[in-house]
Amino acid sequence: MKFNRIVLALSAAALALTGCGSADTGSSDGRLSIATSFYPLEYATQQVGGDHVDVTNLTQPGAEPHDLELTPKQILQTTKADALVYLSGFQPSVDDAAKEGDGTAFDVSPFARLDLKPADEQDHGGEEEDHAGHDHGSVDPHFWLDPTRYADVVDAIADHLATIDPTNAADYRANATAFTGKLGTLDKDLKAGLSDCRSTDLVTAHAAFGYFADRYGFHQESVSGLSPGAEPSPTALADLIALVKRDKITTVYAETLVPADVAKTLARDSGATVAVLDPIEGLTDASAGSDYLEVMRSNLATVRKGQGCR
Ligand SMILES: [Zn+2]
Structure with missing residues:
Protein backbone atom coordinates (compact mmCIF):
# COMPACT_ATOMS: atom_id res chain seq x y z
CA MET A 1 0.00 0.00 0.00
CA LYS A 2 2.21 2.70 -1.34
CA PHE A 3 -0.43 5.39 -0.94
CA ASN A 4 -0.89 4.63 2.77
CA ARG A 5 2.83 4.83 3.33
CA ILE A 6 2.95 8.26 1.72
CA VAL A 7 0.01 9.41 3.84
CA LEU A 8 1.68 8.08 6.98
CA ALA A 9 4.93 9.78 6.05
CA LEU A 10 3.10 13.04 5.45
CA SER A 11 1.20 12.67 8.73
CA ALA A 12 4.41 11.98 10.58
CA ALA A 13 5.99 15.03 9.00
CA ALA A 14 3.00 17.16 9.91
CA LEU A 15 3.07 15.85 13.46
CA ALA A 16 6.78 16.52 13.71
CA LEU A 17 6.12 20.10 12.60
CA THR A 18 3.32 20.66 15.10
CA GLY A 19 5.16 18.84 17.85
CA CYS A 20 2.40 16.30 18.52
CA GLY A 21 3.34 12.99 20.05
CA SER A 22 1.21 10.35 18.40
CA ALA A 23 1.21 9.08 14.83
CA ASP A 24 -2.15 7.31 14.63
CA THR A 25 -4.28 10.25 13.61
CA GLY A 26 -7.69 9.45 12.17
CA SER A 27 -8.99 6.02 11.31
CA SER A 28 -6.89 3.55 9.37
CA ASP A 29 -9.45 2.34 6.83
CA GLY A 30 -9.74 5.60 4.92
CA ARG A 31 -12.90 6.66 6.72
CA LEU A 32 -13.03 9.96 8.55
CA SER A 33 -12.98 9.61 12.31
CA ILE A 34 -15.45 12.08 13.79
CA ALA A 35 -16.10 12.75 17.46
CA THR A 36 -19.51 14.22 18.32
CA SER A 37 -20.44 15.70 21.66
CA PHE A 38 -24.00 14.44 22.18
CA TYR A 39 -26.74 12.43 20.47
CA PRO A 40 -28.41 14.85 18.00
CA LEU A 41 -24.99 15.74 16.57
CA GLU A 42 -23.98 12.06 16.47
CA TYR A 43 -27.16 11.16 14.59
CA ALA A 44 -26.85 14.07 12.15
CA THR A 45 -23.20 13.24 11.43
CA GLN A 46 -24.04 9.57 10.83
CA GLN A 47 -26.89 10.50 8.48
CA VAL A 48 -24.68 12.88 6.51
CA GLY A 49 -21.44 10.89 6.62
CA GLY A 50 -22.90 7.45 5.92
CA ASP A 51 -20.20 4.87 5.19
CA HIS A 52 -17.48 7.49 4.83
CA VAL A 53 -17.34 8.29 8.54
CA ASP A 54 -16.68 6.51 11.78
CA VAL A 55 -18.56 8.43 14.51
CA THR A 56 -17.69 8.29 18.20
CA ASN A 57 -20.14 9.98 20.55
CA LEU A 58 -18.65 11.50 23.71
CA THR A 59 -21.83 11.35 25.80
CA GLN A 60 -22.51 7.72 26.69
CA PRO A 61 -25.99 6.29 25.97
CA GLY A 62 -28.25 6.93 28.95
CA ALA A 63 -26.10 9.78 30.28
CA GLU A 64 -27.38 13.32 30.53
CA PRO A 65 -25.16 15.53 28.31
CA HIS A 66 -25.38 18.90 30.10
CA ASP A 67 -22.91 17.95 32.80
CA LEU A 68 -20.66 15.63 30.79
CA GLU A 69 -17.13 15.35 32.15
CA LEU A 70 -14.69 14.03 29.53
CA THR A 71 -12.14 11.43 30.58
CA PRO A 72 -8.47 11.99 29.61
CA LYS A 73 -8.91 9.17 27.06
CA GLN A 74 -11.86 10.98 25.47
CA ILE A 75 -9.96 14.26 25.33
CA LEU A 76 -7.18 12.45 23.47
CA GLN A 77 -9.84 10.94 21.17
CA THR A 78 -11.20 14.39 20.31
CA THR A 79 -7.77 15.79 19.53
CA LYS A 80 -6.93 12.81 17.28
CA ALA A 81 -10.22 12.82 15.37
CA ASP A 82 -10.50 14.36 11.90
CA ALA A 83 -13.24 16.56 13.37
CA LEU A 84 -14.95 17.21 16.68
CA VAL A 85 -18.56 18.25 15.98
CA TYR A 86 -19.92 20.11 19.01
CA LEU A 87 -22.18 22.92 20.21
CA SER A 88 -20.27 25.60 22.07
CA GLY A 89 -21.78 26.86 25.31
CA PHE A 90 -23.63 23.60 26.00
CA GLN A 91 -21.04 21.25 27.53
CA PRO A 92 -18.17 23.13 29.24
CA SER A 93 -15.94 20.04 29.29
CA VAL A 94 -16.25 19.72 25.48
CA ASP A 95 -15.63 23.46 25.03
CA ASP A 96 -12.32 22.94 26.83
CA ALA A 97 -11.40 19.93 24.67
CA ALA A 98 -12.26 21.89 21.52
CA LYS A 99 -9.51 24.36 22.38
CA GLU A 100 -6.98 21.51 22.58
CA GLY A 101 -7.35 20.18 19.01
CA ASP A 102 -5.40 21.64 16.09
CA GLY A 103 -8.32 23.43 14.53
CA THR A 104 -10.32 20.21 14.10
CA ALA A 105 -13.21 21.35 16.30
CA PHE A 106 -16.34 22.30 14.37
CA ASP A 107 -18.82 24.40 16.35
CA VAL A 108 -22.38 24.17 15.00
CA SER A 109 -23.75 27.03 17.12
CA PRO A 110 -23.39 29.71 14.38
CA PHE A 111 -25.75 27.63 12.21
CA ALA A 112 -28.33 26.74 14.86
CA ARG A 113 -30.13 30.11 15.13
CA LEU A 114 -29.74 30.24 18.91
CA ASP A 115 -31.85 33.36 19.33
CA LEU A 116 -34.00 32.44 22.34
CA LYS A 117 -33.24 33.42 25.92
CA PRO A 118 -34.17 30.99 28.69
CA ALA A 119 -37.86 31.32 29.53
CA ASP A 120 -37.22 31.63 33.26
CA GLU A 121 -35.27 34.85 32.70
CA GLN A 122 -38.39 36.41 31.25
CA ASP A 123 -40.99 34.88 33.54
CA HIS A 124 -39.96 34.33 37.13
CA GLY A 125 -39.35 37.92 38.12
CA GLY A 126 -38.33 37.10 41.67
CA GLU A 127 -34.90 35.68 41.05
CA GLU A 128 -33.07 37.92 38.63
CA GLU A 129 -30.67 39.38 41.15
CA ASP A 130 -27.63 39.29 38.89
CA HIS A 131 -28.72 41.15 35.81
CA ALA A 132 -25.20 42.16 34.95
CA GLY A 133 -23.68 38.82 35.88
CA HIS A 134 -25.25 36.50 33.30
CA ASP A 135 -22.69 34.17 31.88
CA HIS A 136 -22.46 33.09 28.24
CA GLY A 137 -24.66 30.09 28.94
CA SER A 138 -27.80 32.21 29.08
CA VAL A 139 -28.86 31.43 25.53
CA ASP A 140 -31.11 28.41 24.90
CA PRO A 141 -28.99 25.64 23.32
CA HIS A 142 -31.79 23.13 22.52
CA PHE A 143 -32.03 23.87 18.77
CA TRP A 144 -32.60 20.26 17.66
CA LEU A 145 -36.16 20.16 19.00
CA ASP A 146 -37.06 22.51 16.14
CA PRO A 147 -36.51 20.32 13.01
CA THR A 148 -35.90 23.40 10.83
CA ARG A 149 -33.01 24.57 13.03
CA TYR A 150 -31.75 20.99 13.14
CA ALA A 151 -31.87 20.87 9.31
CA ASP A 152 -29.69 23.99 9.08
CA VAL A 153 -27.11 22.30 11.31
CA VAL A 154 -27.28 19.13 9.18
CA ASP A 155 -26.42 21.23 6.09
CA ALA A 156 -23.55 22.87 7.95
CA ILE A 157 -22.15 19.47 8.97
CA ALA A 158 -22.37 18.36 5.32
CA ASP A 159 -20.45 21.46 4.21
CA HIS A 160 -17.79 20.80 6.84
CA LEU A 161 -17.36 17.12 5.90
CA ALA A 162 -17.17 18.16 2.22
CA THR A 163 -14.40 20.61 3.10
CA ILE A 164 -12.24 18.12 4.97
CA ASP A 165 -13.00 15.26 2.54
CA PRO A 166 -13.64 16.80 -0.91
CA THR A 167 -13.54 13.39 -2.64
CA ASN A 168 -16.88 12.45 -1.10
CA ALA A 169 -18.44 15.92 -1.11
CA ALA A 170 -21.27 14.93 -3.46
CA ASP A 171 -22.26 12.04 -1.17
CA TYR A 172 -22.34 14.29 1.91
CA ARG A 173 -24.54 16.83 0.15
CA ALA A 174 -26.89 14.13 -1.20
CA ASN A 175 -27.18 12.49 2.23
CA ALA A 176 -27.91 15.86 3.82
CA THR A 177 -30.62 16.58 1.26
CA ALA A 178 -32.27 13.22 1.96
CA PHE A 179 -32.16 13.74 5.74
CA THR A 180 -33.33 17.37 5.71
CA GLY A 181 -36.20 16.21 3.49
CA LYS A 182 -37.32 13.89 6.31
CA LEU A 183 -36.95 16.74 8.79
CA GLY A 184 -39.11 18.92 6.55
CA THR A 185 -41.84 16.26 6.53
CA LEU A 186 -41.58 15.96 10.32
CA ASP A 187 -41.94 19.74 10.65
CA LYS A 188 -45.06 19.73 8.47
CA ASP A 189 -46.58 16.91 10.53
CA LEU A 190 -45.81 18.70 13.79
CA LYS A 191 -47.39 21.90 12.46
CA ALA A 192 -50.51 20.06 11.29
CA GLY A 193 -50.82 17.93 14.44
ZN1 LIG B 1 -31.13 20.33 28.02
Missing part, protein backbone atom coordinates in the same frame (compact mmCIF):
# COMPACT_ATOMS: atom_id res chain seq x y z
CA LEU A 194 -50.33 20.78 16.91
CA SER A 195 -52.27 23.58 15.25
CA ASP A 196 -55.48 23.26 17.27
CA CYS A 197 -54.89 22.41 20.94
CA ARG A 198 -57.03 23.01 24.01
CA SER A 199 -54.03 24.07 26.11
CA THR A 200 -50.95 25.86 24.79
CA ASP A 201 -49.13 25.88 28.16
CA LEU A 202 -46.37 23.27 27.94
CA VAL A 203 -45.13 22.37 31.44
CA THR A 204 -41.78 20.64 30.89
CA ALA A 205 -39.17 19.24 33.26
CA HIS A 206 -36.16 21.30 32.15
CA ALA A 207 -36.46 24.14 29.67
CA ALA A 208 -35.47 22.11 26.59
CA PHE A 209 -38.56 22.89 24.52
CA GLY A 210 -38.14 26.63 23.94
CA TYR A 211 -37.54 26.41 20.17
CA PHE A 212 -40.19 23.68 19.86
CA ALA A 213 -42.71 25.85 21.72
CA ASP A 214 -41.77 28.89 19.68
CA ARG A 215 -42.26 27.09 16.37
CA TYR A 216 -45.48 25.22 17.17
CA GLY A 217 -47.34 27.85 19.15
CA PHE A 218 -46.83 26.81 22.76
CA HIS A 219 -45.73 28.66 25.85
CA GLN A 220 -43.17 26.72 27.85
CA GLU A 221 -43.16 26.69 31.66
CA SER A 222 -40.32 24.54 32.99
CA VAL A 223 -39.85 22.97 36.41
CA SER A 224 -36.10 23.56 36.31
CA GLY A 225 -34.20 25.95 34.07
CA LEU A 226 -32.10 25.34 30.99
CA SER A 227 -30.09 22.68 32.79
CA PRO A 228 -31.85 19.59 34.22
CA GLY A 229 -29.85 19.63 37.45
CA ALA A 230 -31.35 22.85 38.78
CA GLU A 231 -34.01 22.31 41.47
CA PRO A 232 -36.86 24.82 41.49
CA SER A 233 -37.21 27.06 44.54
CA PRO A 234 -40.28 26.39 46.74
CA THR A 235 -41.75 29.69 45.50
CA ALA A 236 -41.25 28.78 41.84
CA LEU A 237 -42.81 25.36 42.42
CA ALA A 238 -45.79 26.91 44.24
CA ASP A 239 -46.23 29.35 41.32
CA LEU A 240 -46.24 26.43 38.87
CA ILE A 241 -48.79 24.49 40.92
CA ALA A 242 -51.01 27.57 40.96
CA LEU A 243 -50.61 28.00 37.20
CA VAL A 244 -51.46 24.37 36.46
CA LYS A 245 -54.61 24.61 38.61
CA ARG A 246 -55.68 28.01 37.27
CA ASP A 247 -55.24 27.13 33.60
CA LYS A 248 -56.67 23.62 34.13
CA ILE A 249 -53.53 22.04 32.66
CA THR A 250 -54.05 18.27 32.64
CA THR A 251 -50.55 17.02 31.83
CA VAL A 252 -47.06 17.91 33.06
CA TYR A 253 -44.05 16.37 31.38
CA ALA A 254 -41.09 14.41 32.73
CA GLU A 255 -37.99 13.17 30.86
CA THR A 256 -36.19 9.90 30.25
CA LEU A 257 -32.72 10.86 31.48
CA VAL A 258 -33.48 12.70 34.73
CA PRO A 259 -35.53 11.65 37.79
CA ALA A 260 -39.19 12.65 37.61
CA ASP A 261 -39.51 13.51 41.33
CA VAL A 262 -40.42 17.17 40.92
CA ALA A 263 -42.81 16.52 38.05
CA LYS A 264 -44.54 13.91 40.23
CA THR A 265 -44.80 16.36 43.14
CA LEU A 266 -46.17 19.00 40.78
CA ALA A 267 -48.71 16.58 39.35
CA ARG A 268 -49.79 15.33 42.78
CA ASP A 269 -50.30 18.83 44.18
CA SER A 270 -52.07 20.19 41.11
CA GLY A 271 -54.20 17.25 40.02
CA ALA A 272 -52.43 16.85 36.66
CA THR A 273 -50.94 13.62 35.33
CA VAL A 274 -47.33 13.00 34.27
CA ALA A 275 -46.35 12.02 30.72
CA VAL A 276 -42.86 11.57 29.28
CA LEU A 277 -41.72 14.15 26.74
CA ASP A 278 -38.24 13.35 25.48
CA PRO A 279 -35.80 16.24 24.85
CA ILE A 280 -33.66 13.75 22.86
CA GLU A 281 -30.43 14.72 24.56
CA GLY A 282 -29.52 11.04 24.52
CA LEU A 283 -31.28 7.76 23.77
CA THR A 284 -31.77 4.89 26.22
CA ASP A 285 -33.69 1.63 26.25
CA ALA A 286 -36.50 3.69 27.76
CA SER A 287 -36.66 6.00 24.73
CA ALA A 288 -39.88 5.83 22.73
CA GLY A 289 -38.08 5.10 19.47
CA SER A 290 -34.72 4.06 18.07
CA ASP A 291 -33.66 7.39 16.58
CA TYR A 292 -34.39 11.14 16.55
CA LEU A 293 -37.18 10.90 13.94
CA GLU A 294 -39.02 8.14 15.80
CA VAL A 295 -38.77 9.85 19.19
CA MET A 296 -39.95 13.16 17.71
CA ARG A 297 -43.01 11.39 16.30
CA SER A 298 -43.63 9.87 19.71
CA ASN A 299 -43.28 13.37 21.22
CA LEU A 300 -45.87 14.61 18.72
CA ALA A 301 -48.35 11.93 19.86
CA THR A 302 -47.59 12.70 23.54
CA VAL A 303 -48.12 16.45 23.13
CA ARG A 304 -51.29 15.96 21.07
CA LYS A 305 -52.76 13.87 23.87
CA GLY A 306 -51.44 15.97 26.76
CA GLN A 307 -52.49 19.32 25.30
CA GLY A 308 -55.81 18.12 23.89
CA CYS A 309 -55.06 18.74 20.21
CA ARG A 310 -57.61 17.98 17.52
Whole structure:
Protein backbone atom coordinates (compact mmCIF):
# COMPACT_ATOMS: atom_id res chain seq x y z
CA MET A 1 0.00 0.00 0.00
CA LYS A 2 2.21 2.70 -1.34
CA PHE A 3 -0.43 5.39 -0.94
CA ASN A 4 -0.89 4.63 2.77
CA ARG A 5 2.83 4.83 3.33
CA ILE A 6 2.95 8.26 1.72
CA VAL A 7 0.01 9.41 3.84
CA LEU A 8 1.68 8.08 6.98
CA ALA A 9 4.93 9.78 6.05
CA LEU A 10 3.10 13.04 5.45
CA SER A 11 1.20 12.67 8.73
CA ALA A 12 4.41 11.98 10.58
CA ALA A 13 5.99 15.03 9.00
CA ALA A 14 3.00 17.16 9.91
CA LEU A 15 3.07 15.85 13.46
CA ALA A 16 6.78 16.52 13.71
CA LEU A 17 6.12 20.10 12.60
CA THR A 18 3.32 20.66 15.10
CA GLY A 19 5.16 18.84 17.85
CA CYS A 20 2.40 16.30 18.52
CA GLY A 21 3.34 12.99 20.05
CA SER A 22 1.21 10.35 18.40
CA ALA A 23 1.21 9.08 14.83
CA ASP A 24 -2.15 7.31 14.63
CA THR A 25 -4.28 10.25 13.61
CA GLY A 26 -7.69 9.45 12.17
CA SER A 27 -8.99 6.02 11.31
CA SER A 28 -6.89 3.55 9.37
CA ASP A 29 -9.45 2.34 6.83
CA GLY A 30 -9.74 5.60 4.92
CA ARG A 31 -12.90 6.66 6.72
CA LEU A 32 -13.03 9.96 8.55
CA SER A 33 -12.98 9.61 12.31
CA ILE A 34 -15.45 12.08 13.79
CA ALA A 35 -16.10 12.75 17.46
CA THR A 36 -19.51 14.22 18.32
CA SER A 37 -20.44 15.70 21.66
CA PHE A 38 -24.00 14.44 22.18
CA TYR A 39 -26.74 12.43 20.47
CA PRO A 40 -28.41 14.85 18.00
CA LEU A 41 -24.99 15.74 16.57
CA GLU A 42 -23.98 12.06 16.47
CA TYR A 43 -27.16 11.16 14.59
CA ALA A 44 -26.85 14.07 12.15
CA THR A 45 -23.20 13.24 11.43
CA GLN A 46 -24.04 9.57 10.83
CA GLN A 47 -26.89 10.50 8.48
CA VAL A 48 -24.68 12.88 6.51
CA GLY A 49 -21.44 10.89 6.62
CA GLY A 50 -22.90 7.45 5.92
CA ASP A 51 -20.20 4.87 5.19
CA HIS A 52 -17.48 7.49 4.83
CA VAL A 53 -17.34 8.29 8.54
CA ASP A 54 -16.68 6.51 11.78
CA VAL A 55 -18.56 8.43 14.51
CA THR A 56 -17.69 8.29 18.20
CA ASN A 57 -20.14 9.98 20.55
CA LEU A 58 -18.65 11.50 23.71
CA THR A 59 -21.83 11.35 25.80
CA GLN A 60 -22.51 7.72 26.69
CA PRO A 61 -25.99 6.29 25.97
CA GLY A 62 -28.25 6.93 28.95
CA ALA A 63 -26.10 9.78 30.28
CA GLU A 64 -27.38 13.32 30.53
CA PRO A 65 -25.16 15.53 28.31
CA HIS A 66 -25.38 18.90 30.10
CA ASP A 67 -22.91 17.95 32.80
CA LEU A 68 -20.66 15.63 30.79
CA GLU A 69 -17.13 15.35 32.15
CA LEU A 70 -14.69 14.03 29.53
CA THR A 71 -12.14 11.43 30.58
CA PRO A 72 -8.47 11.99 29.61
CA LYS A 73 -8.91 9.17 27.06
CA GLN A 74 -11.86 10.98 25.47
CA ILE A 75 -9.96 14.26 25.33
CA LEU A 76 -7.18 12.45 23.47
CA GLN A 77 -9.84 10.94 21.17
CA THR A 78 -11.20 14.39 20.31
CA THR A 79 -7.77 15.79 19.53
CA LYS A 80 -6.93 12.81 17.28
CA ALA A 81 -10.22 12.82 15.37
CA ASP A 82 -10.50 14.36 11.90
CA ALA A 83 -13.24 16.56 13.37
CA LEU A 84 -14.95 17.21 16.68
CA VAL A 85 -18.56 18.25 15.98
CA TYR A 86 -19.92 20.11 19.01
CA LEU A 87 -22.18 22.92 20.21
CA SER A 88 -20.27 25.60 22.07
CA GLY A 89 -21.78 26.86 25.31
CA PHE A 90 -23.63 23.60 26.00
CA GLN A 91 -21.04 21.25 27.53
CA PRO A 92 -18.17 23.13 29.24
CA SER A 93 -15.94 20.04 29.29
CA VAL A 94 -16.25 19.72 25.48
CA ASP A 95 -15.63 23.46 25.03
CA ASP A 96 -12.32 22.94 26.83
CA ALA A 97 -11.40 19.93 24.67
CA ALA A 98 -12.26 21.89 21.52
CA LYS A 99 -9.51 24.36 22.38
CA GLU A 100 -6.98 21.51 22.58
CA GLY A 101 -7.35 20.18 19.01
CA ASP A 102 -5.40 21.64 16.09
CA GLY A 103 -8.32 23.43 14.53
CA THR A 104 -10.32 20.21 14.10
CA ALA A 105 -13.21 21.35 16.30
CA PHE A 106 -16.34 22.30 14.37
CA ASP A 107 -18.82 24.40 16.35
CA VAL A 108 -22.38 24.17 15.00
CA SER A 109 -23.75 27.03 17.12
CA PRO A 110 -23.39 29.71 14.38
CA PHE A 111 -25.75 27.63 12.21
CA ALA A 112 -28.33 26.74 14.86
CA ARG A 113 -30.13 30.11 15.13
CA LEU A 114 -29.74 30.24 18.91
CA ASP A 115 -31.85 33.36 19.33
CA LEU A 116 -34.00 32.44 22.34
CA LYS A 117 -33.24 33.42 25.92
CA PRO A 118 -34.17 30.99 28.69
CA ALA A 119 -37.86 31.32 29.53
CA ASP A 120 -37.22 31.63 33.26
CA GLU A 121 -35.27 34.85 32.70
CA GLN A 122 -38.39 36.41 31.25
CA ASP A 123 -40.99 34.88 33.54
CA HIS A 124 -39.96 34.33 37.13
CA GLY A 125 -39.35 37.92 38.12
CA GLY A 126 -38.33 37.10 41.67
CA GLU A 127 -34.90 35.68 41.05
CA GLU A 128 -33.07 37.92 38.63
CA GLU A 129 -30.67 39.38 41.15
CA ASP A 130 -27.63 39.29 38.89
CA HIS A 131 -28.72 41.15 35.81
CA ALA A 132 -25.20 42.16 34.95
CA GLY A 133 -23.68 38.82 35.88
CA HIS A 134 -25.25 36.50 33.30
CA ASP A 135 -22.69 34.17 31.88
CA HIS A 136 -22.46 33.09 28.24
CA GLY A 137 -24.66 30.09 28.94
CA SER A 138 -27.80 32.21 29.08
CA VAL A 139 -28.86 31.43 25.53
CA ASP A 140 -31.11 28.41 24.90
CA PRO A 141 -28.99 25.64 23.32
CA HIS A 142 -31.79 23.13 22.52
CA PHE A 143 -32.03 23.87 18.77
CA TRP A 144 -32.60 20.26 17.66
CA LEU A 145 -36.16 20.16 19.00
CA ASP A 146 -37.06 22.51 16.14
CA PRO A 147 -36.51 20.32 13.01
CA THR A 148 -35.90 23.40 10.83
CA ARG A 149 -33.01 24.57 13.03
CA TYR A 150 -31.75 20.99 13.14
CA ALA A 151 -31.87 20.87 9.31
CA ASP A 152 -29.69 23.99 9.08
CA VAL A 153 -27.11 22.30 11.31
CA VAL A 154 -27.28 19.13 9.18
CA ASP A 155 -26.42 21.23 6.09
CA ALA A 156 -23.55 22.87 7.95
CA ILE A 157 -22.15 19.47 8.97
CA ALA A 158 -22.37 18.36 5.32
CA ASP A 159 -20.45 21.46 4.21
CA HIS A 160 -17.79 20.80 6.84
CA LEU A 161 -17.36 17.12 5.90
CA ALA A 162 -17.17 18.16 2.22
CA THR A 163 -14.40 20.61 3.10
CA ILE A 164 -12.24 18.12 4.97
CA ASP A 165 -13.00 15.26 2.54
CA PRO A 166 -13.64 16.80 -0.91
CA THR A 167 -13.54 13.39 -2.64
CA ASN A 168 -16.88 12.45 -1.10
CA ALA A 169 -18.44 15.92 -1.11
CA ALA A 170 -21.27 14.93 -3.46
CA ASP A 171 -22.26 12.04 -1.17
CA TYR A 172 -22.34 14.29 1.91
CA ARG A 173 -24.54 16.83 0.15
CA ALA A 174 -26.89 14.13 -1.20
CA ASN A 175 -27.18 12.49 2.23
CA ALA A 176 -27.91 15.86 3.82
CA THR A 177 -30.62 16.58 1.26
CA ALA A 178 -32.27 13.22 1.96
CA PHE A 179 -32.16 13.74 5.74
CA THR A 180 -33.33 17.37 5.71
CA GLY A 181 -36.20 16.21 3.49
CA LYS A 182 -37.32 13.89 6.31
CA LEU A 183 -36.95 16.74 8.79
CA GLY A 184 -39.11 18.92 6.55
CA THR A 185 -41.84 16.26 6.53
CA LEU A 186 -41.58 15.96 10.32
CA ASP A 187 -41.94 19.74 10.65
CA LYS A 188 -45.06 19.73 8.47
CA ASP A 189 -46.58 16.91 10.53
CA LEU A 190 -45.81 18.70 13.79
CA LYS A 191 -47.39 21.90 12.46
CA ALA A 192 -50.51 20.06 11.29
CA GLY A 193 -50.82 17.93 14.44
CA LEU A 194 -50.33 20.78 16.91
CA SER A 195 -52.27 23.58 15.25
CA ASP A 196 -55.48 23.26 17.27
CA CYS A 197 -54.89 22.41 20.94
CA ARG A 198 -57.03 23.01 24.01
CA SER A 199 -54.03 24.07 26.11
CA THR A 200 -50.95 25.86 24.79
CA ASP A 201 -49.13 25.88 28.16
CA LEU A 202 -46.37 23.27 27.94
CA VAL A 203 -45.13 22.37 31.44
CA THR A 204 -41.78 20.64 30.89
CA ALA A 205 -39.17 19.24 33.26
CA HIS A 206 -36.16 21.30 32.15
CA ALA A 207 -36.46 24.14 29.67
CA ALA A 208 -35.47 22.11 26.59
CA PHE A 209 -38.56 22.89 24.52
CA GLY A 210 -38.14 26.63 23.94
CA TYR A 211 -37.54 26.41 20.17
CA PHE A 212 -40.19 23.68 19.86
CA ALA A 213 -42.71 25.85 21.72
CA ASP A 214 -41.77 28.89 19.68
CA ARG A 215 -42.26 27.09 16.37
CA TYR A 216 -45.48 25.22 17.17
CA GLY A 217 -47.34 27.85 19.15
CA PHE A 218 -46.83 26.81 22.76
CA HIS A 219 -45.73 28.66 25.85
CA GLN A 220 -43.17 26.72 27.85
CA GLU A 221 -43.16 26.69 31.66
CA SER A 222 -40.32 24.54 32.99
CA VAL A 223 -39.85 22.97 36.41
CA SER A 224 -36.10 23.56 36.31
CA GLY A 225 -34.20 25.95 34.07
CA LEU A 226 -32.10 25.34 30.99
CA SER A 227 -30.09 22.68 32.79
CA PRO A 228 -31.85 19.59 34.22
CA GLY A 229 -29.85 19.63 37.45
CA ALA A 230 -31.35 22.85 38.78
CA GLU A 231 -34.01 22.31 41.47
CA PRO A 232 -36.86 24.82 41.49
CA SER A 233 -37.21 27.06 44.54
CA PRO A 234 -40.28 26.39 46.74
CA THR A 235 -41.75 29.69 45.50
CA ALA A 236 -41.25 28.78 41.84
CA LEU A 237 -42.81 25.36 42.42
CA ALA A 238 -45.79 26.91 44.24
CA ASP A 239 -46.23 29.35 41.32
CA LEU A 240 -46.24 26.43 38.87
CA ILE A 241 -48.79 24.49 40.92
CA ALA A 242 -51.01 27.57 40.96
CA LEU A 243 -50.61 28.00 37.20
CA VAL A 244 -51.46 24.37 36.46
CA LYS A 245 -54.61 24.61 38.61
CA ARG A 246 -55.68 28.01 37.27
CA ASP A 247 -55.24 27.13 33.60
CA LYS A 248 -56.67 23.62 34.13
CA ILE A 249 -53.53 22.04 32.66
CA THR A 250 -54.05 18.27 32.64
CA THR A 251 -50.55 17.02 31.83
CA VAL A 252 -47.06 17.91 33.06
CA TYR A 253 -44.05 16.37 31.38
CA ALA A 254 -41.09 14.41 32.73
CA GLU A 255 -37.99 13.17 30.86
CA THR A 256 -36.19 9.90 30.25
CA LEU A 257 -32.72 10.86 31.48
CA VAL A 258 -33.48 12.70 34.73
CA PRO A 259 -35.53 11.65 37.79
CA ALA A 260 -39.19 12.65 37.61
CA ASP A 261 -39.51 13.51 41.33
CA VAL A 262 -40.42 17.17 40.92
CA ALA A 263 -42.81 16.52 38.05
CA LYS A 264 -44.54 13.91 40.23
CA THR A 265 -44.80 16.36 43.14
CA LEU A 266 -46.17 19.00 40.78
CA ALA A 267 -48.71 16.58 39.35
CA ARG A 268 -49.79 15.33 42.78
CA ASP A 269 -50.30 18.83 44.18
CA SER A 270 -52.07 20.19 41.11
CA GLY A 271 -54.20 17.25 40.02
CA ALA A 272 -52.43 16.85 36.66
CA THR A 273 -50.94 13.62 35.33
CA VAL A 274 -47.33 13.00 34.27
CA ALA A 275 -46.35 12.02 30.72
CA VAL A 276 -42.86 11.57 29.28
CA LEU A 277 -41.72 14.15 26.74
CA ASP A 278 -38.24 13.35 25.48
CA PRO A 279 -35.80 16.24 24.85
CA ILE A 280 -33.66 13.75 22.86
CA GLU A 281 -30.43 14.72 24.56
CA GLY A 282 -29.52 11.04 24.52
CA LEU A 283 -31.28 7.76 23.77
CA THR A 284 -31.77 4.89 26.22
CA ASP A 285 -33.69 1.63 26.25
CA ALA A 286 -36.50 3.69 27.76
CA SER A 287 -36.66 6.00 24.73
CA ALA A 288 -39.88 5.83 22.73
CA GLY A 289 -38.08 5.10 19.47
CA SER A 290 -34.72 4.06 18.07
CA ASP A 291 -33.66 7.39 16.58
CA TYR A 292 -34.39 11.14 16.55
CA LEU A 293 -37.18 10.90 13.94
CA GLU A 294 -39.02 8.14 15.80
CA VAL A 295 -38.77 9.85 19.19
CA MET A 296 -39.95 13.16 17.71
CA ARG A 297 -43.01 11.39 16.30
CA SER A 298 -43.63 9.87 19.71
CA ASN A 299 -43.28 13.37 21.22
CA LEU A 300 -45.87 14.61 18.72
CA ALA A 301 -48.35 11.93 19.86
CA THR A 302 -47.59 12.70 23.54
CA VAL A 303 -48.12 16.45 23.13
CA ARG A 304 -51.29 15.96 21.07
CA LYS A 305 -52.76 13.87 23.87
CA GLY A 306 -51.44 15.97 26.76
CA GLN A 307 -52.49 19.32 25.30
CA GLY A 308 -55.81 18.12 23.89
CA CYS A 309 -55.06 18.74 20.21
CA ARG A 310 -57.61 17.98 17.52
ZN1 LIG B 1 -31.13 20.33 28.02
